[in-house]
Amino acid sequence: MKTTIYALSTPPGRSGIAVVRLSGPSARDILAALLTEPYPVPRQASLRSLHTATGDVFDRALVLWFPAPASFTGEDCVELHLHGGAAVIDGAITAIESAGGCLAQAGEFTRRAFENDKLDLTEAEGLADLIEAETEGQRKQALAQMSGSLKQLYEGWREALISVLASIEGEIDFPDEADVPDALAHRAYEPISGLIFSIELHLADGRRGERVRTGFSIALIGAPNAGKSSLLNRLAGRDAAIVTDIPGTTRDIVEVRVTMAGFPVVICDTAGLREAVDAIEAEGVRRALDRAEHADLRIGVADARSQSELLDLKGRLLDDDLLVLNKLDLVSGKTGGAGLGVSAKTGEGIDALERRIEAIVQERLGARELPALSRARHRRAVEAAHSALLRCRTRLADAPELAGEDARLAVRALESLTGRVDVEDILDRVFSQFCIGK
CATH class of the missing domain: 3.40.50.300 (P-loop containing nucleotide triphosphate hydrolases)
Incomplete structure (x- = not known):
């Protein structure tokens, strides 16, 4: 069973407001342990007194309750909008830990959202970039990526590749069937060429997306x-x-x-x-x-x-x-x-x-019609898919079995972009770049 995590989601130090978030199966029970007043209505800010384990009130704050699955992480979530003094924050953290909460690791909230299919890996990276954005250009690119621009691009390529793979494997698996033409794999030539052309357009953008992120x-x-x-x-x-x-x-x-x-x-x-x-x-x-x-x-x-x-x-x-x-x-x-x-x-x-x-x-x-590959990780995966597709096209006529394997390699490379392939080291690297509380 997953733990229930918590974190201070606003910068540490004195401020007008401090937000502490919780996510996990015990989030509702932990909030109940802090309350003596009625439980808040889901997704409605409610003013409540919050208590320590000994019954002392440590703050009167706005409380938000998001039942699963309609939350950022897809789990039960709670937000405490506290007064931003150090003593108040310490009181909240002590009370949450006493009730069973565990301190979140960097990016753990977003990783849980990814694992619960609330967003894919490119959208998670867009969210991280939006948090780090310092210029208008960075903000626009990150917001577009967080809204799914790269996801749609990569998923479109993947769906087209799966159709190509079906054509190739049709000839391999059913070579003597009357309703399967002998040259079925040859039908994949034009779709593969179209995919190669589309991928080359994005690879030839002068690393625009990476430069927007890191600097010209x-x-x-x-x-x-x-x-x-x-x-x-x-x-x-x-x-x-x-x-x-x-x-x-x-x-x-x-x-x-x-x-x-x-x-x-x-x-x-x-x-x-x-x-x-x-x-x-x-x-x-x-x-x-x-x-x-x-x-x-x-x-x-x-x-x-x-x-x-x-x-x-x-x-x-x-x-x-x-x-x-x-x-x-x-x-x-x-x-x-x-x-x-x-x-x-x-x-x-x-x-x-x-x-x-x-x-x-x-x-x-500047903004173009084509979404930009925003990270070196994206470029490496797209280059791997491109190389596999070039081999696939060459082998269609003489070695459809090898062509099919190259098409599968290209699909796998594209799936690694959105996180469909569970490559643990990629996930660890992506989410370790997030701040605590996101």
């Missing part, structure tokens, strides 16, 4: 003293990096997180690119080049007075990267239009640069 990465690269650290400070709106006139001041990666166009953006200041004078600087240059290679956007920063820096950066930037010519305050006349002119010292041109970056972020991360 921008690397500032350029020669020493080009003004990368000063530009970072301007974009961050604070002194995040040390700025001096000494070349090579920045040795390691300096990161700041900002919000642009409603999305999280991570801007990285890197070591100046030049022939290193010592081992420490050499490692800094190596890290700068590595970060630039893996960044979503590279912003090359050159001294507007230096043609050599400009030429060097043009060889390092891609077509969709940005080139910034810094130190306009030291330039007489125009820069020639080779890049965006700014002065990190005076702020000239910074607004235009920010607008350009925001436009790029919006273009790459």
Whole structure:
């Protein structure tokens, strides 16, 4: 028999309201042990006095009672909306434990909801992302996922695959039946090709969903003293990096997180690119080049007075990267239009640069018709299904038995996304990321 769990679902510390939740078969009995007044009506907030085991009143609070299965977890649930003082919370926890409640583990409420078919694994992950969301873009993506956008996508692929598998196994199991054509498996070719195309569209989205969750990465690269650290400070709106006139001041990666166009953006200041004078600087240059290679956007920063820096950066930037010519305050006349002119010292041109970056972020991360794969776990499973389907299509004509096995592998990969396959290590990893009380 399952235990009845409890947890403080609001942040610890003094507050106006503190919410303690209970879920499990004894939730009603535990609440009854705290009450001397009539039991509350289901799903209706009721003001009640709450008592300790010795009969002392520890608070007068709102009480909500959710009988199973019409609750978040699918079990009997109780919520106590207490006054948020530490003594009140301690009194509630002591009384609940005395009545048989057990402290919940991280994500245990949501895991019980998953186990009771109240939501699938992608919806549970969307809920976790919604709790962690810091930007509008993250909120919108998490809310869509929690509402079932990815579930519908993955379940649609799975249902189509099951139909394909039925066609293949029809030929394998009933090869001589009059009502089963000899080339029944060949009928699966077009549906499989359609699935492969749909999956490839989602895999080719530039990891949009993952970037909305973790942040769009921008690397500032350029020669020493080009003004990368000063530009970072301007974009961050604070002194995040040390700025001096000494070349090579920045040795390691300096990161700041900002919000642009409603999305999280991570801007990285890197070591100046030049022939290193010592081992420490050499490692800094190596890290700068590595970060630039893996960044979503590279912003090359050159001294507007230096043609050599400009030429060097043009060889390092891609077509969709940005080139910034810094130190306009030291330039007489125009820069020639080779890049965006700014002065990190005076702020000239910074607004235009920010607008350009925001436009790029919006273009790459903005809402699309297709739901985005939001986690690396999703991408790995979809890639596994894609590989299995490619093998399945190749083997249809000559080895339908092997094609059928590949189709089953693809189904299993998709089922792992929604939690239909009980892979315990996946479940443990997902729910361990939740906060206590959710």
